[in-house]
Amino acid sequence: MARENRWVDPAPLEVARPRLPWWTLLPWKAKLLLAPLAAVWVVLWLVGRGVRLVWFYPLTSVLFVVGGVAYWVARIWVLGGLALVVVGGLVWWHRDPLGFQRRVRWLRTEARRACLYAANWRTVTRLAGLTGEAKGREYLPTLRRTRSEWWRDRVRVRMIPGQAPEQWELRASGLAHSFRARSCRVRQVKPGMIELDFGHADPLAASLPVPELAAADSTVDLRRVVIGQTETGKPWALRLLGGQYLGVGVQGAGKASVLWSLLWALAPAIRSGAVQVLGIDPKGGMELGQAPELFHGGPVYGNGAAAVELLESVAEEVRARAVRFRGIRRGWSADSGEPFLLLVLDELADVIAYQTDRKLKERAQLALQTITSQGRAPGVAVLALVQDPRKEIVPFRNLFTTRIALRLDEAAQVDMVLGDGVRARGANAHEIPEATPGVAWIKEDGKRDPVRARAFHITDTNIIELRHYVTGGSAVVLPFSLRPDGGAAA
Numbered sequence: 458m459a460r461e462n463r464w465v466d467p468a469p470l471e472v473a474r475p476r477l478p479w480w481t482l483l484p485w486k487a488k489l490l491l492a493p494l495a496a497v498w499v500v501l502w503l504v505g506r507g508v509r510l511v512w513f514y515p516l517t518s519v520l521f522v523v524g525g526v527a528y529w530v531a532r533i534w535v536l537g538g539l540a541l542v543v544v545g546g547l548v549w550w551h552r553d554p555l556g557f558q559r560r561v562r563w564l565r566t567e568a569r570r571a572c573l574y575a576a577n578w579r580t581v582t583r584l585a586g587l588t589g590e591a592k593g594r595e596y597l598p599t600l601r602r603t604r605s606e607w608w609r610d611r612v613r614v615r616m617i618p619g620q621a622p623e624q625w626e627l628r629a630s631g632l633a634h635s636f637r638a639r640s641c642r643v644r645q646v647k648p649g650m651i652e653l654d655f656g657h658a659d660p661l662a663a664s665l666p667v668p669e670l671a672a673a674d675s676t677v678d679l680r681r682v683v684i685g686q687t688e689t690g691k692p693w694a695l696r697l698l699g700g701q702y703l704g705v706g707v708q709g710a711g712k713a714s715v716l717w718s719l720l721w722a723l724a725p726a727i728r729s730g731a732v733q734v735l736g737i738d739p740k741g742g743m744e745l746g747q748a749p750e751l752f753h754g755g756p757v758y759g760n761g762a763a764a765v766e767l768l769e770s771v772a773e774e775v776r777a778r779a780v781r782f783r784g785i786r787r788g789w790s791a792d793s794g795e796p797f798l799l800l801v802l803d804e805l806a807d808v809i810a811y812q813t814d815r816k817l818k819e820r821a822q823l824a825l826q827t828i829t830s831q832g833r834a835p836g837v838a839v840l841a842l843v844q845d846p847r848k849e850i851v852p853f854r855n856l857f858t859t860r861i862a863l864r865l866d867e868a869a870q871v872d873m874v875l876g877d878g879v880r881a882r883g884a885n886a887h888e889i890p891e892a893t894p895g896v897a898w899i900k901e902d903g904k905r906d907p908v909r910a911r912a913f914h915i916t917d918t919n920i921i922e923l924r925h926y927v928t929g930g931s932a933v934v935l936p937f938s939l940r941p942d943g944g945a946a947a
């Protein structure tokens with residue numbers, strides 16, 4: 458019974474009929490007339506493919522043509538020369554792989570394009586769901602220019618219509634795995650065009666020794682204070698004039714190196730009095746107490762009334778300067794005759810969140826909000842460091858124009874510090890290895906893409922050198938065991 462009811466395919470051998478191109482249906486006379494046009498089109502298409510090939514593989518094309526001509530003229534010598542070049546290249550690569558990769562960038566670019574990206578592009582984009590289909594036609598994102606550096610490949614992509622960079626950001630991890638990279642970041646180049654950054658190595662893996670202190674009579678450009686290096690090898694510069702900085706990182710993330718690198722770069726201006734640094738160190742002086750001479754009037758140790766009063770006095774100065782500048786100048790400049798003020802808060806949470814005295818806590822929050830929101834024009838900047846970025850701890854994170862995420866514990870913390878969507882653009886501060894303190898992701902207001910950089914490594918010896926520099930050699934540095942407070946002050 459069951460057998461009789463079984464469904465039988467009425468046309469088991471019927472397959473999808475192939476769709477013939479429209480021109481095959483034309484009468485033969487029309488085909489004859491259109492034949493020369495079709496021939497011209499085919500030739501133009503071939504020329505276009507050739508030009509494209511030369512554009513993407515210039516070196517290989519030149520070598521191919523020159524090699525072919527030379528081989529035709531003098532066979533044996535060319536073969537010998539070629540063998541020598543190959544063996545020489547292999548020896549160089551074996552002895553100095555990094556130098557080889559740095560110098561022979563063009564070769565690497567073309568080899569990686571041909572063997573990795575062009576070879577797998579279609580399959581990977583299809584499997585990653587980055588292709589599209591409309592009216593029976595498949596749309597593929599186009600692989601454009603590629604550039605290989607020793608630590609990353611930059612791959613430009615023309616997206617298909619209707620696609621957004623965010624769709625690529627969602628697939629970034631899968632793309633990295635498919636193209637055998639450690640990471641993949643998506644950058645927007647122009648409408649419809651993105652650049653994928655496939656990282657293979659960390660250019661910030663080695664710590665950066667601090668440069669020599671600038672000559673005492675040199676001027677410091679407060680719009681460009683260099684405190685380290687970005688992953689592309691450019692200086693990591695802070696725009697102190699008009700900027701408010703929040704640095705967040707777990708214990709040992711290297712927050713102090715951001716602070717000391719900044720003071721190091723400002724040293725000539727601190728020495729001349731053009732910049733006055735005010736400091737609060739709630740950890741009893743463990744950090745700022747290493748160089749108290751750098752701070753105008755000495756740092757305040759602790760988070761009590763003295764710390765809050767200092768904050769309030771800076772807030773008052775912000776208001777007073779605004780009144781003094783009114784109608785005379787739009788913002789602070791060196792010729793105003795007033796020093797630029799930099800307020801350094803080593804552990805912000807201790808001052809504005811962990812206060813047991815509620816009144817002090819409110820006063821501290823109010824003063825700091827005034828400074829960060831109004832300090833730009835009167836020439837007052839803040840560098841605040843904190844371990845915990847939660848809203849309950851720093852309720853006014855958005856008042857800091859630049860946020861620096863050093864190593865963090867969780868992905869959610871990255872969003873809290875850098876803002877929504879920045880992590881999707883590659884800023885994985887929670888993945889910074891413990892072995893690279895001082896590495897950070899930086900997000901500046903008004904700039905779409907975050908930057909990855911590392912601060913200079915400032916040692917205890919450097920800090921002593923800095924103290925002598927700023928005091929003109931009069932700093933008294935006691936050996937650790939002789940310090941009255943067990944190491945904090947001199």
Ligand SMILES: Nc1ncnc2c1ncn2[C@@H]1O[C@H](COP(=O)(O)OP(=O)(O)OP(=O)(O)O)[C@@H](O)[C@H]1O
Binds near residue numbers: 710915
């Ligand atoms: N930029 C850097 N390059 C290399 N090493 C660094 C750098 N910054 C810090 N370190 C090293 O990492 C360790 C911890 O650094 P640091 O004290 O600056 O961290 P932190 O975030 O301030 O920690 P904490 O919150 O406990 O004060 C130190 O041993 C220091 O020498």
